[in-house]
Amino acid sequence: MPAVVLVHPQIPPNTGNIARTCAATQTPLHLIEPLGFELSDRYLKRAGLDYWPYVELYCHAGWEAFLQTHQSSMGGRLIAFEPAAETLYWDFRFAPTDWLVFGSEPDGIPEAVLQTCDAYLTIPMWQSAVRSLNLSASVAIALMEAYRQLHQHHAGNFPPKSLH
DSSP states (O other), rough: OOOOESOOOOOOHHHHHHHHHHHHOOOOEEEEEEESSSSTHHHHHHHHGGGGGOOEEEEEEEEHHHHHHHHHTOOOOEEEEOTOOOOEESSSSOOOTTTEEOOTTTTOOHHHHHHHEEEEEEOOOOOOOOOOHHHHHHHHHHHHHHHHHHHHTTTOOSGGGGGG
16 A cells, blocks of 8 residues: 655644544655644644554655665655656656655655655646645545555456445
């Protein structure tokens, strides 16, 4: 199954909402430090409500520590979601071993992290006056498209029975 990676998230309710989405879809969530909050933050916990026990949560001391985990586990592609990317997320063919990488709310994905990614995708916005989508909305959009594609191409084996 794909995994969600948040690089230096800053806003606790966004991360809490993303954790809820990950819990609902049984998607691992990886947080890359430094974080803009403590994992015990009440706003983070409140956004996830009572779903935290169902989140497969990993916290990494930095990008290099995450890369070691990535390489020693299932591998797979690192897919960066970046507004400046040219490939639309719906034109990309997702794989079960993809890691969906998102940057922090104010800064996006650091250049050093982008250089280690395998693909760069964007979620289009037609109103130029809107600077960006909310991070939790972006993660949900991307994750659901990945699962939609995986369900189409692996119909007998995906999603897991508990997700029907």
